[in-house]
Amino acid sequence: MPPQHQVTLAQVAEAAGVSIATASRAINGSTRKVSEVIRARVRRTAEELGYLPNLSAQTVVKGASPTVAVLVSDIADPYFSAISSGIMAGARQAGLMVTMATSERRSADERDMIRTFRSQRPRAIVVVGSRWDEDPEAQAIEEQLTAYQQAGGRVVMVSQGPSPFDLVEIQNVEGARALAHALVDQGGQHFGVVLGYRGLRTNADRLAGFAQGLAERGITLQEETVAEGAFTRDGGYAAMGELLGRDLELDTVFATSDLMAFGAGTAMREAGLQPGVQIGLAGFDNIALSEDVTPALTTVDVPLGQIGRHAMDLALSDHEEARTIEIPTSVILRASTPVR
Amino acid sequence: MPPQHQVTLAQVAEAAGVSIATASRAINGSTRKVSEVIRARVRRTAEELGYLPNLSAQTVVKGASPTVAVLVSDIADPYFSAISSGIMAGARQAGLMVTMATSERRSADERDMIRTFRSQRPRAIVVVGSRWDEDPEAQAIEEQLTAYQQAGGRVVMVSQGPSPFDLVEIQNVEGARALAHALVDQGGQHFGVVLGYRGLRTNADRLAGFAQGLAERGITLQEETVAEGAFTRDGGYAAMGELLGRDLELDTVFATSDLMAFGAGTAMREAGLQPGVQIGLAGFDNIALSEDVTPALTTVDVPLGQIGRHAMDLALSDHEEARTIEIPTSVILRASTPVR
């Protein structure tokens, strides 16, 4: 680590002919006032010398840094990057910096990153991304976060419920259920599901909601029409391939994320099926490009940017007991699911 | 800012019955050794008490924080999120944290963010995103970065050349030129361009390279066949609309980014033109979904993840004079540009 030598407050004070205390008060403000003339002089001096406050020093004495730490599974995934974008917008408004890390969906890494975050003494830690059902690290992670919270930090989980912390919950069950209704209403009868890892609660919820929605229309989702894969574009491609190999008669496929739907769509075409023509295809999330593909993708809208904002709101408002914000979802029918 | 009270090194030292100095050496290691037995005892105590080193305190005394600061235009844009992903992977390997901010392409914000970054004393600052041609803040930003560098920090610019700093340069001109060749070879004759803001060097380069490539095949790109818009999906949609309104006879359209191409494609379809059938469409960047759309998008591959890695490599290797890494690009022909 190269030594970085910088202008210090002491140098500014000296140059302005005041004490360090006064310089501090003049520049970074506090309850105490400093006379206008001195204040101006100090500020000008600081400007001239190119003084920049040392955030770490401030953090040491204040006990917390003006920072919010964000942990996401994968920043290259448009789902997470859209949420992150909302978080960063909120953070900027609140004058906070953002430190970010990706867990790559490995929960041991998640635990380590949270430890590292704690070392930074951020004002809040936001964890985005579905939790695994049988996560060996779950307890360790929760302990870390609890300790952090008890030390005065705020914890916000996005799409991680149930949990003892503040929560931003996406209505996955309801959205998938409504989607099922809509698809049946369009004339779908034989449904398949391209499912991200079942162990991720998000997927489990979306599957359950979809099955429930179908059931409410008198259709039973067969287990053999569900293919599981990684919760990524490639996973969708692979799972769809598997589904095709099973030689079922499907007229509509629901993928538990838009990203998986894109992969599934490519697999369909490679098998000679045009989504939106011979077979229907629906996703979930309504990520940015889902309306630009051909055929435009039927999906369930999740207001991703808003989610980030809400997470920051929770992080900043102080309240005693944990709160939950429910994010409503809504079905968007597009050309990928034809009316029959 | 809530006071966060935490276990300190002093408490660990006390509990372990050693001095603070010894505790420090036992836990965070240094040149000096501490006997195995004491070392073990201290570590165990730290573990039991849940001690976490205070990174800010360490930063204050060491003079720099184990952090790399990243500034991107817009994290929700897949171009930037893919690069960020590479950067974060590199940072993790190097044991560094990442602090991230978005400038929203406003250069005044960019300047402010860099100031804030400097306050954090990061080990490196990475700035990703094309520079504006006539940027009123350009000088202020360069001064900030120069001062930072002189204080011992490392600066890496991605796609920002020319600049006095370390540079990761994408071969935009060459890529666009090669694309033009390939499109002419496929039988294209009447070309249009959906251009992101011309003031962004990236767009200017891609346009220039494309025009040059056409010229080398004996085709002159007419100014009236170029429509300019925001460097986003919506910009592409709007610019394509404008182009269509001009009533030209185009057989192929080059959009200066995949994102713009997606928007342009939607505009084409709304006008009754099928990309890949009546009209060719090509993009630039090869973002993740470009092969999943229908028709799959012809584009110029830019290895975005690698770019991030290279940026981190530059940030970490220490060398005197500024270096430049050239990232090669390569044409990928897909169905959106039919062979005629």
Added chain:
DNA sequence: AGCCTATTGGAAAACGTTTGCCGAACGCAA
């Protein structure tokens, strides 16, 4: 004039670390 209160500058103590130095303990050769 005398007193009380507000205002404002400065000295110094914190905050949680790392590290330069000192000195104690030990091993070993002479």
Added chain:
DNA sequence: TTGCGTTCGGCAAACGTTTTCCAATAGGCT
């Protein structure tokens, strides 16, 4: 035994801030 080098623990200074006092000055009131 002395002398000397090596190992390793601890004291205390430093890092760049904020904040608690304390003191000095100014102003208002009687």
